[in-house]
Amino acid sequence: MAADSQKKATVSSTVEDYLKVVLKIEDMKQRASTSRVARHLDVADATVTDMLRKLKKVGLLEYKPYYGATLTRKGRQMAVRILRRHRLLEMFLHQVLGYGWEQVHQEAERLEHAVSDLFISRIDALLDFPAQDPHGEAIPDARGFRQVEDDLCLSEAEPGSYSVRKVTNSDPEFLAYLDKVGLRPATRLSLQEKAPFQGPLKLLPESGREPVYLGLEASRSIFVLPLKDRPPASAPLPEGRASQGSVGRPGRGAGKE
Amino acid sequence: MAADSQKKATVSSTVEDYLKVVLKIEDMKQRASTSRVARHLDVADATVTDMLRKLKKVGLLEYKPYYGATLTRKGRQMAVRILRRHRLLEMFLHQVLGYGWEQVHQEAERLEHAVSDLFISRIDALLDFPAQDPHGEAIPDARGFRQVEDDLCLSEAEPGSYSVRKVTNSDPEFLAYLDKVGLRPATRLSLQEKAPFQGPLKLLPESGREPVYLGLEASRSIFVLPLKDRPPASAPLPEGRASQGSVGRPGRGAGKE
DNA sequence: CCCTATTTTTAGATCAGTCTAATAAATTTG
DNA sequence: CAAATTTATTAGACTGATCTAAAAATAGGG
Incomplete structure (x- = not known):
């Protein structure tokens, strides 16, 4: 409850996209190099160089020339916030507006930059605080905590x-x-x-x-x-990692309606 | 059903805002002069001059220097489309997400540029094709037809x-x-x-x-x-225009939940 | 350890949307 | 009707995000 001494520092949707991509790359345990970021965003490498430098300047990531970017705490926080919005929106589109799981991404991609925090908290409650999106990806909670996946x-x-x-x-x-x-x-x-x-x-x-x-x-x-029960015909199960489904709360799953 | 020979001609959200404002001014039977448009959009007059010229060039409005702008058929169509989105979104925010009527405008203002046609048609159906938004303003239908108000x-x-x-x-x-x-x-x-x-x-x-x-x-x-029934204490009612409420369909009104 | 291939950065431009300051047209008023 | 006031346009500049082409740094392979 230590007050919000964090300045609101609104960023453009372009910046949000860069942060999201760097987070995604880091999550894949890869180096967020200029060219990799450029490929994900479908922009020219030179554009990324510029932008990464700018984002370093405002403290959202570290940037080493010829190496790449690493999110700072602040940058990661923002990136996770967008991720949360994206996935909650996908779930909302799927559950409330009947979108197919192949349709949700594109729409959420635009909405994530446009909706307010109020909107997000309302759909979160409406959906009963879902833990996964329609693709089964974990939705970070309001504090930015992310489920660890053991899939x-x-x-x-x-x-x-x-x-x-x-x-x-x-x-x-x-x-x-x-x-x-x-x-x-x-x-x-x-x-x-x-x-x-x-x-x-x-x-x-x-x-x-x-x-x-x-x-x-x-x-x-x-x-x-x-699945630990009902082992398959021939091969034995891997061993220990039988984490047995309940990674999130029961929720409503990802059924189509 | 004469096919959509209309090119999709996507416009920026800035352009959408200009069209919306010109429509609003025209609806108030005023001349869409440079300065009036500028006041509505909170930008400098010079900016509006430029933009109106640009919009004339792409055929969305007529523009006479030192006079102002008039929407073309195409421009009006686009403007009404945004108006529809805006008002449907307001209704959605109010009815589905429980926003107060004083909260809906600002959010809709951002969303109207971000949502897809699919989104709009889904919320339209979800709300059972509402005829008014939470402020009582008429929502144009999918073909762009607007209710005539006789208030x-x-x-x-x-x-x-x-x-x-x-x-x-x-x-x-x-x-x-x-x-x-x-x-x-x-x-x-x-x-x-x-x-x-x-x-x-x-x-x-x-x-x-x-x-x-x-x-x-x-x-x-x-x-x-x-109201024609129950005339007030002293003065008689105006006369003819007793259009008696049912300007739209019954719908769910604008109640808070 | 040098040469080539790849990756990255620099340089210079463009585009949309905006601004301020200065000029010009239109309108109001004495 | 001409001066004063208001309104509108022009001129020039800036910002954010992007591009292409050229130069520079890094990484591999002999």
């Missing part, structure tokens, strides 16, 4: 039974496809073999559908939780 | 009984005050005397409250409908 990437998973935890790719085509073949957060599936170096990965979604084949790119954007 | 301004009204139709002033302080004294759309009130040239206008809101005194400015932003 694993499908491209790394050993054969076994899993439950889809999140999909970290917002391409509408791809998401529409996953939806069509019945792959969504909470979908159970089993994996007969580890992802090959080349070629598609074969999955069997529960609910007796056709097997699904995914490219490497695709399998890298799907994260799963191992 | 009259309190500053012009003869003594008699009336029902508040709309309040055309978005100042939060003022609206909070009206709310406090119980003046909202649909509130009935009676007027003992015509608004004086100088000094406050005295109103008696029904529901046995204290009389309310309004300045000229204030009384000019409140529009009412004459």
Whole structure:
């Protein structure tokens, strides 16, 4: 309760976008280099150099020439705030306005810069303080705390039974496809073999559908939780990490209505 | 159904703001002069001169130097579209997110430029196609048709009984005050005397409250409908224009929840 | 350790939207 | 009707975000 001695320091939506991207890159344990940031934002490298320098000047990140950027506490705080807005908005669009999970990202991308804190707190309450967005990604809470995920990437998973935890790719085509073949957060599936170096990965979604084949790119954007019960035909489960689903609160999941 | 041969011609939110203001001024039967537009937008006159010229060039309005601007069909269409978005958003904020009527304007002002058509059509349906916003202003329909209002301004009204139709002033302080004294759309009130040239206008809101005194400015932003039943103590009703309330569909009115 | 390839930064420009100060047109008034 | 006042336009400049092209730094491979 130590008062808000933090100056409000409003930033442009462009700045918000830069911070978001740096956070995303850092979360992927990569170096936020000029070119990487540029690729994510689809701007020229030179533009990023300028902007990173500017953001360093206002104390939102550290910037070492020829190296890249690192968020400061203040910068990270802002970035997480945007992330929260983005994901809450996605959930709102999905749950209240009936958007498909492939439609929410684009709209949230614009709204996250336009809505007020009041708006955010109202939809948060309306949705009963959801812990995940429609893609299964964790929604940071109002204080900026983020759930630690202990899911694993499908491209790394050993054969076994899993439950889809999140999909970290917002391409509408791809998401529409996953939806069509019945792959969504909470979908159970089993994996007969580890992802090959080349070629598609074969999955069997529960609910007796056709097997699904995914490219490497695709399998890298799907994260799963191992299911401990009902071990698969042949291979034994990995071991310890049976974190068993309840990473968040029960909530309403990500069902379509 | 003659196809959309209209190019989508996306405009900046700045342009949207200019169009909106010109529409508003035209609706008030005034000339959209440089300085008037500048006052509404709180920018320098010189800025408006430039912008009006630019908007003329892209065919959104006519512009005569030293005279002012007039919307073209295309410009008016765009302006009405924004107006619709604005008012629908206000209604949404009020009805769904529980905003007070003094809070909705500012938020809608930002959102109107950020939301997609899908968003608008979804909230329209969710609200059951409302005909008025929380201030009682008509919401243009999806085709851009606008209800003709046959209300009259309190500053012009003869003594008699009336029902508040709309309040055309978005100042939060003022609206909070009206709310406090119980003046909202649909509130009935009676007027003992015509608004004086100088000094406050005295109103008696029904529901046995204290009389309310309004300045000229204030009384000019409140529009009412004459009530034909229960004529007031002394003066007879104006005459013909008893349009009797049902200007829109019944809807949910503008109640707070 | 030098040369090439890649990545990054610098330099210089552009565009939209804005400003102030100065000038010019229109309007009001003595 | 001409002077005074108001309103509008021009001129010149700035800011934030972007670009392209050229120069510089870093990183690898012989």
